[in-house]
Amino acid sequence: MNANITPVPTPGGDFMAQGEPGQELAVEQVSDAETPDQWWQVIWSAKKARVGIIILAVYVLVAIFAPIIAPHDPNDGSFEPLAGASSANWLGTTTTGQDIASQLIYGTRISLLVGLFGGLFATVIATVIGLISGYAEGSILDDGLSFVTNVFLVIPVFPLIITLVAYSEVRGLWLIVGVVSITSWAGAARAKRAQIITLRNRDFVTAAKFSGEGSWRIIFREIMPNMSSLVLASFVGAATGAIAAEASLAALGLGDSQSVSWGTMLYQSNAQGAIAQGLWLWVAAPALALAILTTASIFINFGVDLLSNPHLREDA
């Protein structure tokens, strides 16, 4: 999970996923004596994960039904500027007379889209590199891939992201998704490499080898299903990192100027001097929306961790 791009993950997000203990633990074998719980039951059994899933579901619904929920058009600047919260404008209006609540509601769409696709692409890169490198442990291929992974792990992510974005002429959502995915896969790749090393000498892999299956098939069809919880955890982490990165980029004015996102709200509020004029809601609303969404996904990952580490289940 990249907390900030600074992932920090952040931006602020990034160092949590990389140093997370437990992820590198081997998959424990579920005892055969009792029927193992289904994976969704395991995740749901953790209270934190339940809270996270419910919060995420609310965000998804808000994103889908934004036109119905939002009281106004987010770009409509016909309201009285600088108004406080009222029944017509739940969170007040901006300096140019837009409804803050409607912007907040529509902004959910951008964040979730960036999270979905950024998380997906970063996870694909991390999985391919991590699995191939770990399966070929000790070979030149592994040395090369591990080196690339380690380089990307130490380069500060956010400065690299903004450098790449700065050179692009078009500033759009897909640029952000692309740049975030190619810069933030390294931590997850390393965790997957560590795990496949513990799996690749298991009997079922040897059996697959003797039956003449190709390496590609063994890695992705035989072994990968056994580490799906790690893949899922790294998807959630990467998605969180992508959401945080988009917000920070847009806050600096590097976002997609065509659409309303929480990051562009922050950029506008700063550029128009919202704070000096006492319009703190304009800042606090997107900040809170982001923080709650990020916290929810961290909570979901508590549940996902239970899948790969049954020791944690008793505490939950």
Add this chain to the structure above:
Amino acid sequence: MKYFARKFGFFVATLWAVVTLNFFIPRLQPGDPAEIMVKRLAGKDAALDQAQVEAMRAMLGAPTGSLWEQYVNYLNELVHGNFGLSYTYYPFPVTAVIGQAFWWTIVLVTIVQVLSFVGGVVLGAYAAWRRNTRFDSVVTLGSTFLGTINPFALSLLVLYVFGYTLGWFPTSGGYEEATPGWNWAFIQEAVSHAFLPALALLIVTPIGWILGMRNTMVLNLGEDYIRLAKAKGLPDRSVALKYAARNALLPSVTGFALALGGVLGGAILVETVFDYPGLGRLMGEAVTQKDYPLLQALMLMSAVGVLVANLAADLLYGVLDPRARRAEG
């Protein structure tokens, strides 16, 4: 010895990779950034220093010469510390612009990094020792939530509360009227201006240390040597500090450099909001102004900074933990 040689080898190889990546980034884009830059500068002032133009071409991509020639040229300029001219601060060379901002960020980031490390490790250790108590859940949940707040937004909110509403601290810049240097008036101003940016960074950064330390220490507390220490009748305090915390601290050392990368990213956002005269604001400015020579130099600097910190942490780890030396030696 082999451990140290390996770590140093990785440092050199990564340094080369970062320098090379920095060479390719401007060349990945269609068009010619160098030509655009030179034209922009020529429009500003007809008399261009030819050597500086050459340096800029070497950094950003020359329209002539093979890629290999460009690469050699780039390395040559780099070794001589020549990064070209800044577009925003024309006619100053990039190195002079960076030199102005350097210490502001170094001091800020160092203080934040040290405070959040110490504070985070102490809180994490105490939360682990008192695990599953109210203190533990407040610290774990609280730091998780605070750590997820976007640094840009957090800075604005900190500014609103302490700068505008309470009026305790100045709202922007690095100092007022004092002459920069070692005089009391300037130091006073610098400290009061640095306070809010540091506070904003300090709210977001300790999360990694707190959770990392807590998780490692919880694992350590289940070990036999802890049980033995307790059975021997050692007081709780020594078991916690001398046995569990001391061992749990080791992994945090390796995380130090990676966390520095996060703090640098955060500094870009925080310094931009507070208009703090450091490297972070400079980088934000370089991006929006498309000041490519400045941007390239800053990118390289932050990467090299993290690499050096990483090497230092690795070497320190080797000194602290004999197992690390033996395992790879």
